[in-house]
Amino acid sequence: MGERICLYPGSFDPVTRGHMDIIARAANIFDQVVVGVLHNPDKRGCFPVEKRVEMLRKACAKLENVRIIAYGGLLAQLTREENIRVVVRGVRGVADLESETMMARINHQLNPDLETIFLPASPENGEISASMVRQLAAFGADLSAYVPSEVLPDILAAFAQS
Ligand code: PNS
16 A cells, blocks of 8 residues: 555644644654645735745654645645545534535545545634734734744844734
């Protein structure tokens, strides 16, 4: 059997403890996890893509089977180029499940070789989102429970400048 590889795509603007939970669990299931920083046209970006990649690399440094990439095109195209047949997404509740199901169906239509599997967010991460982290950061709240400790200084520095 070949190497079991999956793509964990997202905006990661910035990476949160919720993302790290999914990455670590995917890394236990798959031989290799490719974390893809992709473009979400519905969201106005906060951190530049290069900074998101840099923060993910710091946060995932100890996970040997995790690789971080950035990609500006369609997820379905990326999976073809990387020969990946499984996408992993985390779901926090029914609202996520609804939108994620639609996304999974579209990606499967665009690339019929592709399957999406959902991992339920751990209960302690059920409320964490990157948008909430950005909002808390803008008001100077304590972020330590929500973002990986390796990237906390980067996030604080970015918001101190703005
Ligand atoms: O972290 P997010 O914002 O929920 O991630 C969404 C993301 C980036 C995975 C999604 O917007 C995406 O796949 N973007 C790439 C473009 C694409 O393939 N769109 C079609 C999916 S329906």
